[in-house]
Amino acid sequence: MNTSTTVLGYPRIGPRRELKHAVEKYWAGKIGADELETVARQLRADTWSDLADRGLDTVPANTFAYYDQMLDHIQLVGAVPARYRELGLSALDTAFAMARGRDEIGALELTKWFDTNYHYLVPELDETTSFALDASKPLGDLAEAKALGVRARPVFIGPLTFLLLSKPSAGAGADFEPIALADRLVEAYAELLGQLVEAGAEWVQLDEPAYVQDRTADELALLESTYRRLAALPNRPKLVVTTYFGDPGDALPLLAATDVEGIGVDLVSAPALVDRIAGLPAFQRKTLYAGLIDGRNVWRGDLGGALSRATVLLGAVGELVISTSSSLLHVPYDVEVETALDPRVRERLAFARQKVDEVVLLGRALRTDDGVLADVARRPADGVVGPAGFGVDPAVRARVEGLQAADRTRAPYGERSLAQETLGLPPLATTTIGSFPQTGDVRKARAELRTGAITVAEYDERMRGEIQRVIALQEEIGLDVLVHGEPERNDMVQYFAEQLDGYAATELGWVQSYGSRCVRPPILYGDVSRPRPMTTEWAAYAQSLTERPVKGMLTGPVTMLAWSFVRDDQPLGVTADQVALALRDEIADLVAAGIRIVQVDEPALRELLPLREADRKAYLEWSVGSFRLATGGAPSAVQIHTHLCYSEFGAVIAGIDGLDADVTTIEAARSRMEVLADLADIGFHRGVGPGVYDIHSPRVPDRAETQSLLDAALNSIPAARLWVNPDCGLKTRTYTEVDPALRTLVAAAQAARQRL
Numbered sequence: 001m002n003t004s005t006t007v008l009g010y011p012r013i014g015p016r017r018e019l020k021h022a023v024e025k026y027w028a029g030k031i032g033a034d035e036l037e038t039v040a041r042q043l044r045a046d047t048w049s050d051l052a053d054r055g056l057d058t059v060p061a062n063t064f065a066y067y068d069q070m071l072d073h074i075q076l077v078g079a080v081p082a083r084y085r086e087l088g089l090s091a092l093d094t095a096f097a098m099a100r101g102r103d104e105i106g107a108l109e110l111t112k113w114f115d116t117n118y119h120y121l122v123p124e125l126d127e128t129t130s131f132a133l134d135a136s137k138p139l140g141d142l143a144e145a146k147a148l149g150v151r152a153r154p155v156f157i158g159p160l161t162f163l164l165l166s167k168p169s170a171g172a173g174a175d176f177e178p179i180a181l182a183d184r185l186v187e188a189y190a191e192l193l194g195q196l197v198e199a200g201a202e203w204v205q206l207d208e209p210a211y212v213q214d215r216t217a218d219e220l221a222l223l224e225s226t227y228r229r230l231a232a233l234p235n236r237p238k239l240v241v242t243t244y245f246g247d248p249g250d251a252l253p254l255l256a257a258t259d260v261e262g263i264g265v266d267l268v269s270a271p272a273l274v275d276r277i278a279g280l281p282a283f284q285r286k287t288l289y290a291g292l293i294d295g296r297n298v299w300r301g302d303l304g305g306a307l308s309r310a311t312v313l314l315g316a317v318g319e320l321v322i323s324t325s326s327s328l329l330h331v332p333y334d335v336e337v338e339t340a341l342d343p344r345v346r347e348r349l350a351f352a353r354q355k356v357d358e359v360v361l362l363g364r365a366l367r368t369d370d371g372v373l374a375d376v377a378r379r380p381a382d383g384v385v386g387p388a389g390f391g392v393d394p395a396v397r398a399r400v401e402g403l404q405a406a407d408r409t410r411a412p413y414g415e416r417s418l419a420q421e422t423l424g425l426p427p428l429a430t431t432t433i434g435s436f437p438q439t440g441d442v443r444k445a446r447a448e449l450r451t452g453a454i455t456v457a458e459y460d461e462r463m464r465g466e467i468q469r470v471i472a473l474q475e476e477i478g479l480d481v482l483v484h485g486e487p488e489r490n491d492m493v494q495y496f497a498e499q500l501d502g503y504a505a506t507e508l509g510w511v512q513s514y515g516s517r518c519v520r521p522p523i524l525y526g527d528v529s530r531p532r533p534m535t536t537e538w539a540a541y542a543q544s545l546t547e548r549p550v551k552g553m554l555t556g557p558v559t560m561l562a563w564s565f566v567r568d569d570q571p572l573g574v575t576a577d578q579v580a581l582a583l584r585d586e587i588a589d590l591v592a593a594g595i596r597i598v599q600v601d602e603p604a605l606r607e608l609l610p611l612r613e614a615d616r617k618a619y620l621e622w623s624v625g626s627f628r629l630a631t632g633g634a635p636s637a638v639q640i641h642t643h644l645c646y647s648e649f650g651a652v653i654a655g656i657d658g659l660d661a662d663v664t665t666i667e668a669a670r671s672r673m674e675v676l677a678d679l680a681d682i683g684f685h686r687g688v689g690p691g692v693y694d695i696h697s698p699r700v701p702d703r704a705e706t707q708s709l710l711d712a713a714l715n716s717i718p719a720a721r722l723w724v725n726p727d728c729g730l731k732t733r734t735y736t737e738v739d740p741a742l743r744t745l746v747a748a749a750q751a752a753r754q755r756l
Ligand SMILES: CN1c2c(nc(N)[nH]c2=O)NC[C@@H]1CNc1ccc(C(=O)N[C@@H](CCC(=O)N[C@@H](CCC(=O)N[C@@H](CCC(=O)O)C(=O)O)C(=O)O)C(=O)O)cc1
Pocket: 117, 438, 440, 443, 444, 446, 447, 489, 490, 491, 492, 493, 494, 513, 514, 516, 517, 518, 519, 520, 521, 563, 603, 646, 731, 732
């Protein structure tokens, strides 16, 4: 038999977010480490059993993580920064300290995993880093899988991707680059592979997705030499080196030239790889892990097309493993439980479990001629927009086709900033990013509304009460530009998606975003339009409570796409323009309701940036264009804010400038204000608020810390254009943290004003 089936990775939060609930209870001191570990072990066992029962030949192991796989990898290779080691905590609590900060010690930086909405913790390395292997976690996994009788393949971040995603620690030399540690790190991998083969691992998967990004000649050479070296080890399991989310380009033949037994590729994002692989004779001696089923979008696979590709590959490679294009971490567990979904949408969807079934079906179709083959081959490619015009809106299409360049252009910034002087804002104006803590009461109210325990009128009344409290608190603290606090929003994308036509929402389609935090990405299946205003009542109510300006709060078109599962039957730019038109109408309604500042959040602008430079210009054109279409109708006196977070922004700094927002608030605290240099480089000349409060950590920063971040910002941005704000929304924090942190922030701004 020269075909088999697997998946590259699987969700780990549990079908009902069991892991999230257990981890949060552990943090709250409600359960101990033993109980947490029991939940985790059960989740791993349930996953492996389900995957094996569904018919996969091998399953991934070591893909479970309490918080993040990168964080686990830091511990695996012994790269825990000294400040966390010195806390003298258990391994579990050390990991949580790195993830969340502890006492006076901040957390590691959190950033996007390639172009996904998953976030990893960024390892910090320097010349003194010495790796020391602790393989207890993957060895434990292997033993657990063995006890269940499943064939498990431990999965690890590859050494080069680990280094390429790391950053120099604060004390590193100016010229230090983490990749310089490759030699040292490969020794730790050699030891790891030795231990895994002793423990019975047949295959080990090393993920090198960093090689679908542009890489230097040296980095490419290092890929080849590293895998030659690992492949030459006398005592090791078989190795499969996988890339995903794009085309490995020049890395592919280099890897193929080494003696690693397996290579994994993403044939969904890079279908042309089929022909390249067929043209590389080295693959005749390799096992190809063929990523034929999409690991990160939710549409049912085109199994007929996948089968044709698999058949071509079968003749070109030594062995073929039918697999997913990436880990299934990025999709929800099971579409079968979504009974409230419109059947015309649901029948087009495959979540993780259904994707496993697709992989198994393809494998069976390739292996046997039992009729499945004919069935699969006959199955039509599933379009997104259905038959009989389902999901099609001719009026929306006509409006997009009729767009002109002028629709994306406001008056010049100078003219706008003059007109906005009527807002009467001081230098170093203080504001927040939008959300205030989503308290237990707020979430409970929403849960009660869902079950029918309270009426819509009661729910609205509770939300108004919350808005009243939040406005009064902001006035008392002394903030200049207020927000309504977003209590009525379950999520900044889902909330809008639930009100837009062309979008569907799930009930249990949770996907891990970071740590214990999950999102339910809505499904954008058809043409998008806005049947009625979405936010005006809440915004107008909040504004009626105060003389100070209240920001209207919207989620921008790029982020609406990035954090949804989006139709793939038309260019993203067209879909983004449809969303933008809905937002443009919303802004007009907000302005008509008396709102003078509107914030259009685009935290995902960087996230969707293509991984290869060559594709970026076209992306920035449509993404920036859609934001400008959304905001382009706002009168000059209306101040447009945007907000960005969860990324390093150097690569999109010109795009941020292109948004032409009057004020840009941007995450900066955790990365020690790195973004300031990028803004200075392009001569950014509009209002900017680099975050001075790291809201991803439960730590409350003290006055000196906040002041020093503000001073750093004042060194490169004139006070008249500098805003003072947190890094991001406060929804994940508690009032005991937010209240003192905001008072500190306002005090720091007032003190700095005195010195002007
Ligand atoms: C800004 N970020 C976001 C990203 N993506 C998004 N789609 N949204 C974002 O905001 N990507 C980048 C970052 C990632 N950051 C976060 C931050 C916070 C969360 C988060 O808090 N997620 C919540 C779930 C939010 C939600 O949808 N809440 C719903 C459902 C609440 C719920 O679980 N209800 C319980 C009952 C509760 C009770 O009775 O008290 C239930 O139904 O069982 C709501 O508020 O209605 C999380 O808990 O993980 C995510 C990403």
